[in-house]
Amino acid sequence: MTQTATDGAGSALVAAGIRLRAEDVSLGYGDRLVVDGLDLDVTQNTVTSVIGPNGCGKSTLLRALGRLLVPSRGHVLLDGKRIDKMPTKEVATILGLLPQAPSAPEGLTVGDLVSRGRHPHQAWYRQWSADDESAVAEALTWTNMADLAERPVDELSGGQRQRAWISMALAQGTDLLLLDEPTTYLDLSHQVEVLELVRRLNREVGRTVVMVLHDLNLAARYSDRLVAMRDGRVVAAGEPADVITEPLLAEVFGLRAKVIPDPVAGTPLVVPVGTGA
Amino acid sequence: MTATVEKARRRTPGLVPGRDPLRLGRFSGVWRPRTVVVLVVAAAVLVVGAALNIGRGEFPISVGEVLSVLFGGGDQAQRFIVLDLRLPRTLTGALVGGALAVAGAILQAVARNPLAAPDIIGITMGASAAAVAVIVLSSGFGAVGALAGAVGLPVAALLGGLLTATSIYVLAWRRGVHGFRLVLVGIGMNAILYALVNWLLIAAQVYEAARAQVWLNGSLNARGWEHVVPVGVALVVLVPAALVLAHVLGGLQFGDDTARGLGIRVDAARTALLVVAVGLAAVATASAGPIAFVALVSPQIAQRLVGAPRPPIAASLMVGATLVVLSDLVARTAFGAAELPVGVITAVLGAPYLLHLLVRHGREARA
Numbered sequence: 246m247t248q249t250a251t252d253g254a255g256s257a258l259v260a261a262g263i264r265l266r267a268e269d270v271s272l273g274y275g276d277r278l279v280v281d282g283l284d285l286d287v288t289q290n291t292v293t294s295v296i297g298p299n300g301c302g303k304s305t306l307l308r309a310l311g312r313l314l315v316p317s318r319g320h321v322l323l324d325g326k327r328i329d330k331m332p333t334k335e336v337a338t339i340l341g342l343l344p345q346a347p348s349a350p351e352g353l354t355v356g357d358l359v360s361r362g363r364h365p366h367q368a369w370y371r372q373w374s375a376d377d378e379s380a381v382a383e384a385l386t387w388t389n390m391a392d393l394a395e396r397p398v399d400e401l402s403g404g405q406r407q408r409a410w411i412s413m414a415l416a417q418g419t420d421l422l423l424l425d426e427p428t429t430y431l432d433l434s435h436q437v438e439v440l441e442l443v444r445r446l447n448r449e450v451g452r453t454v455v456m457v458l459h460d461l462n463l464a465a466r467y468s469d470r471l472v473a474m475r476d477g478r479v480v481a482a483g484e485p486a487d488v489i490t491e492p493l494l495a496e497v498f499g500l501r502a503k504v505i506p507d508p509v510a511g512t513p514l515v516v517p518v519g520t521g522a
Numbered sequence: 523m524t525a526t527v528e529k530a531r532r533r534t535p536g537l538v539p540g541r542d543p544l545r546l547g548r549f550s551g552v553w554r555p556r557t558v559v560v561l562v563v564a565a566a567v568l569v570v571g572a573a574l575n576i577g578r579g580e581f582p583i584s585v586g587e588v589l590s591v592l593f594g595g596g597d598q599a600q601r602f603i604v605l606d607l608r609l610p611r612t613l614t615g616a617l618v619g620g621a622l623a624v625a626g627a628i629l630q631a632v633a634r635n636p637l638a639a640p641d642i643i644g645i646t647m648g649a650s651a652a653a654v655a656v657i658v659l660s661s662g663f664g665a666v667g668a669l670a671g672a673v674g675l676p677v678a679a680l681l682g683g684l685l686t687a688t689s690i691y692v693l694a695w696r697r698g699v700h701g702f703r704l705v706l707v708g709i710g711m712n713a714i715l716y717a718l719v720n721w722l723l724i725a726a727q728v729y730e731a732a733r734a735q736v737w738l739n740g741s742l743n744a745r746g747w748e749h750v751v752p753v754g755v756a757l758v759v760l761v762p763a764a765l766v767l768a769h770v771l772g773g774l775q776f777g778d779d780t781a782r783g784l785g786i787r788v789d790a791a792r793t794a795l796l797v798v799a800v801g802l803a804a805v806a807t808a809s810a811g812p813i814a815f816v817a818l819v820s821p822q823i824a825q826r827l828v829g830a831p832r833p834p835i836a837a838s839l840m841v842g843a844t845l846v847v848l849s850d851l852v853a854r855t856a857f858g859a860a861e862l863p864v865g866v867i868t869a870v871l872g873a874p875y876l877l878h879l880l881v882r883h884g885r886e887a888r889a
Contacts, residue, residue, distance in 0.1 A: 312782070313779050313782055313783070333782065333786070333787055336785065338785070342779070343783075344780055344783070347776060347780050348777050349775070350776075350831040350832055351831065352829075352830075353775070354831075356538045356540045356541050357540075357541070360538070360541060360552075361773060364773050364784040364786065365785040367769065369765070369766040369767075369768070369769040370548065370550075371548065371549065371550050372551045372552065372769060373541065373544070373545075373552045374545075374550045375545075378537050378541070379537060381537070381538050381541075382537035385538065394539040394540055394541075395540040417784070
């Protein structure tokens with residue numbers, strides 16, 4: 246498994262429905278190693294959430310999956326091919342990503358922001374084709390942002406702004422989406438709104454989503470799979486009910502907690518007791 | 523008025539509000555009427571301003587007569603005065619203004635910082651230092667001076683600009699180039715080069731120092747076709763390049779991660795854009811000296827006029843050209859017999875804006 250996948254192994258991955266794979270991946274900034282020898286598979290048509298304490302390497306892992314960071318060891322495979330060997334524009338037609346707290350220039354309208362998502366499909370002489378237009382219109386409709394298309398992004402509320410950015414990722418038309426903490430800085434109702442949108446994208450149009458989330462209860466409710474990380478390693482991965490357990494919470498977060506069934510969704514619900522300090 | 527707008531909307535129905543399409547064969551873009559209006563108005567002001575400027579002199583010619591000469595009419599004397607004697611000055615001004623403005627627009631957009639104009643971050647100062655070195659040294663220092671004089675002022679300025687830009691880029695590079703560090707390193711570089719220019723002026727003979735000083739103010743005096751051609755060629759090559767790269771520039775306006783996510787090769791794109799900007803700024807400086815603040819102010823004026831989220835290339839070009847031609851007109855007419863260098867006027871216009879930017883940035887930094 247530590248070898249680079251050959252074309253044969255690559256098509257085997259595609260046949261098994263594995264869209265993204267991290268293979269013995271080590272990641273760091275300069276000399277500092279953040280992720281050490283990590284393996285991870287992302288299956289077609291699932292919502293996967295990466296959870297773990299601050300500084301455990303969640304966002305770093307997501308950046309590597311989105312080819313923003315080249316592993317110092319190991320590889321990331323997209324549809325069985327090494328992502329770092331693919332033309333970046335080709336990757337951008339398969340995989341879209343939303344960085345944590347992205348920034349837009351002052352005065353940019355929602356319509357112009359979302360239209361930027363079409364960049365990988367455009368050229369300097371083809372900047373607003375009929376395809377671009379319909380994809381953007383559709384993305385705005387999906388996120389309920391069509392009425393705000395002419396408003397500057399910097400004048401929006403936090404929830405609206407996040408929906409605008411998600412629209413941009415949608416307009417890109419990729420069936421893989423990587424979202425880095427899409428609910429940060431949002432109040433609870435807007436967090437739920439964003440995650441419901443993510444789930445609809447998965448259930449209704451088959452988008453495969455990988456996201457980093459902080460809230461364990463929301464992660465458990467809106468994900469098919471959870472990946473729990475600590476100190477740059479995967480401690481547990483699987484369905485929410487298998488991952489969110491009292492021993493795991495103690496191991497990963499150093500948290501004493503009760504896990505009960507969520508009275509609404511039946512997914513695990515974490516009720517903290519204390520840090521045990 | 524609203525009826526015509528409604529009619530226009532029906533003719534080109536857009537699915538996305540504010541982004542009506544403009545499509546011609548394989549070409550497609552967004553129809554932005556405000557940009558078109560700005561371009562047309564700027565072009566009209568530019569032509570009238572240029573005609574007024576050309577008409578001025580010992581032998582005055584009316585705007586109508588100048589325009590008729592430009593479009594092929596006029597008598598032989600008028601044709602000689604306008605085309606051979608006076609047009610090169612105004613044309614140099616317009617081209618230099620356009621080149622500086624596009625250079626400024628690119629640099630400000632790449633650095634995501636309105637302070638990142640070539641005259642603030644030392645690129646025009648680098649070109650100036652090289653040019654002043656040529657002016658000052660070519661009469662002293664024997665063989666070296668003679669060689670420098672022969673290579674000529676434009677080439678020296680171009681090399682000086684490119685060398686400065688490369689140094690700034692290398693010094694500011696730390697796993698990619700960040701706008702703010704680029705500006706800070708550039709301001710430092712500007713100060714060093716300014717000291718170098720001053721040292722050259724002090725070390726020089728009085729006559730050479732005076733010549734260099736006039737050039738340093740940014741002047742359009744005694745400009746001939748030999749000044750028009752280099753900057754004209756640079757514009758013909760580099761402005762289309764800038765317009766092609768503008769599409770990528772739009773994507774670079776977001777953070778680097780977002781831009782990479784959109785499939786942009788961020789470092790390659792940024793390098794190409796910087797080369798285009800430096801080429802334009804250096805060639806412009808070679809032709810007319812470092813005309814102050816045009817590169818800083820024009821893109822910002824253009825951005826506000828068209829209501830864009832970043833400095834627009836085409837509108838900046840037109841605003842820069844118009845600004846320099848009008849400034850030259852003011853410099854030559856407003857002070858009686860004394861004709862000031864154009865750079866004095868642009869400095870008077872631009873310096874308050876720079877102060878405004880610095881004050882605003884200071885406030886934002888504190889907030």
